[in-house]
Amino acid sequence: MPSTKLFAIVAGAGPGTGKATALRFAKAYPVVLLARRPESYAEAVAAIEAAGGTAVGISADATDPASLDAAFERIARDLFPGHRLAAAVFNAAGGFARKPFLEQTGAELAGALDGSVKGLWNFAQKTIPLLLETVSAEDKPSHPPSLLVTGATASVRGSAQFGPFAAGMFARRALAQSLAREFGPRGVHVAHAVIDGVIDIPRTKAYAVNGGVEDGKISADAIAESYWHLHTQPRSAFTQEIDLRPFVEKF
Amino acid sequence: MPSTKLFAIVAGAGPGTGKATALRFAKAYPVVLLARRPESYAEAVAAIEAAGGTAVGISADATDPASLDAAFERIARDLFPGHRLAAAVFNAAGGFARKPFLEQTGAELAGALDGSVKGLWNFAQKTIPLLLETVSAEDKPSHPPSLLVTGATASVRGSAQFGPFAAGMFARRALAQSLAREFGPRGVHVAHAVIDGVIDIPRTKAYAVNGGVEDGKISADAIAESYWHLHTQPRSAFTQEIDLRPFVEKF
């Protein structure tokens, strides 16, 4: 019996969680990396190939349905014909910085909502049908197909001056919960991770987080390892939500 | 010393919570009622006037900044010159019905987000500056100026097939929390109410909620009474969130 050929997709494949997750899942599956700009995924694609894996980067904007349509048509047609989707990771950032409410603009609110929740909604519209197909594949894959969604502190806390970001991330969490309740019983594992801290990436190197203590920022590789664990959970024991934070983080 | 003259605004002034809240606050203040269509506020305006109160209805769409601009210009210029804003209630509905995720449209998602969170954000942009002015009025009003926000079961629970509505209502709650944390310390009371059940209004008369038992739907007048209580809380004891449900409601 030939086993089902599988692949994974990571949206928001820039440095940090996206790149690390793509590398981790590439140990098991060919991986498609989506990002708005090629420079965001180029490094991850190179690193996966250097490690002997298979990776394809596609420039796509999850907030734009037409852009996603084009990307998924290309995936279906050119990339992995006959492959089933094992895992889809949504990691695109919401993109809003702290700002007094009365200085915020409607465009900033719209941008935060687009990035946080419209992007996930679009991405789920494309990936849920593929994940459902994997559930009904003749030879079941080892792990239930998964949709993994990256959250943040702002997913569970509306801090002062963070309204648009918190609005977007609360909304993203709501959508992930709703999808888990609709598609869990159909065999698709939808999980949400509250990343509660600053991730240790080149851009944050200079930040003296948690007093600058060693391991005071979150290792992106460790996040990726937890995402992989979520993916490997059997359907008798799905996790819907985890939190991840450095040992010294206040919470 | 002349006491400060005050007024209140209720956005989303249709039958149910909006109308009942307008009537309750009209016992103390002249009230402006905002709704998209005159037929939504006409009944409430008539009822307030019949009871000896003062009410003005204005057709306005909270999701449209230009429409709100026009409404607030009219309020400042024509309606209550020299009056300060005592209370602003945001009660506009999110407007989304249950539907399988894969049948939902992007327009439905956008509509739910617009109604639930963009509308509140627009309304808060207009009312927070007025509420801050009330805080600094020379003769302090009896009650801290308040922004009261109506939520729903979907504000805290992402049920299956309710993704867009839950996304919007989670986002609304996040924004209310964020505003409470930014403007509470400046003297403005921002509170959020989780209305967890079906409200007893003409449109729901036929619904056999909770087995059709008496009081199995929520009285809009009771909600209004709780809103009034929130408004009267002194700043030493602000409530940020309450839930309200019929005694027989499962939760």
Next chain:
Amino acid sequence: MPSTKLFAIVAGAGPGTGKATALRFAKAYPVVLLARRPESYAEAVAAIEAAGGTAVGISADATDPASLDAAFERIARDLFPGHRLAAAVFNAAGGFARKPFLEQTGAELAGALDGSVKGLWNFAQKTIPLLLETVSAEDKPSHPPSLLVTGATASVRGSAQFGPFAAGMFARRALAQSLAREFGPRGVHVAHAVIDGVIDIPRTKAYAVNGGVEDGKISADAIAESYWHLHTQPRSAFTQEIDLRPFVEKF
């Protein structure tokens, strides 16, 4: 038709929430005040009588079932024969100070659990049957009979070095929730209040809370007013949980 004669009971009637609640409810009902030591309720009893109300203090320890038995026998026999219980407020303190976990003693844990949850369980065993009788009284009282339970920040947050207190207060909240779900549908309103801040009482006068700002501590009278509001909610719109905190409190 003669209306039902009613009374209220406040357990934990010392200065602060207990005394203020007793005074507030005494405007409507004769009140029984329970406390371990007479000096805890003496002041409140005197203040109620001075205001023209009726109050009786009884020394009783809610953590000791025999002590409560004696108190409720006396109430039934001597105090208000033929009266029904309108409201029961449980406000006894958990009694634990911050201490490193490895320095805590088993006796401190037991004391915190006794005060926080065993006391409420005992008190509810005595009051729920009386509240159910009120529900079925021939002439219904104006407000559904209520069991109101005082919580704290530690009811929803297990802070470092506060394990026993948080354990007790989480447990108290769990029991209040469970009682609300069992007895709400039978007409008894069980509500829990998260008092999130320092209460302004003689013992805390010296504390420079929130930078010593005016109204930076919670007014006990304001808490009492919110408890009275909870008591007056009709059964079509019960609140199960509110939070109360000063406008400047971080949360």
Next chain:
Amino acid sequence: MPSTKLFAIVAGAGPGTGKATALRFAKAYPVVLLARRPESYAEAVAAIEAAGGTAVGISADATDPASLDAAFERIARDLFPGHRLAAAVFNAAGGFARKPFLEQTGAELAGALDGSVKGLWNFAQKTIPLLLETVSAEDKPSHPPSLLVTGATASVRGSAQFGPFAAGMFARRALAQSLAREFGPRGVHVAHAVIDGVIDIPRTKAYAVNGGVEDGKISADAIAESYWHLHTQPRSAFTQEIDLRPFVEKF
């Protein structure tokens, strides 16, 4: 450089989560199994030894400090001299069945609190000092030392007629949170798992959970795998809480 020799302890080592966790951790460490009665751990000890691992069962009652003292003295003296504690798992059951509140007894409440929170408090008093020693071991172990705590649906929901059990499990969760906040910054990973469903063990074979669907009960091995994942998280990315439930479980 000689690497640190490590061992693990599982309290509540009966069939289900306890046995499965002991087996999983025995792949890496010698394991001590604690249970009140030898028949509870006998099967797990035999299974570990059959698989080539090392296991020792000790009869001990976590609710009794003297019993735990004796067990830990024996561990220190006889079992693994020079070994450090890598992981401690608290899995003892709370032990309370659904019952109308007015039929519950004080002994049932006390039993639920003892089993759920006093037992954990006692166990943590014995294991936290050992876990702190592991943190400061000269040659660091691969994984931060961990205290893993088993919760249940009742840890986050006070259902009708489940007051004592919910009180105990809310309290257990509070204590786990408090320990995480105190000892996380010192390098000990404290995590809590909300096991939201019926575990698939011999005793539950006959239960037609979730309509009797395959995988409608939770696999104890899957829980154990998630516990192992929690144990392997580096200190830059600790999870404090996960939920685990069957794909078809309502939540």
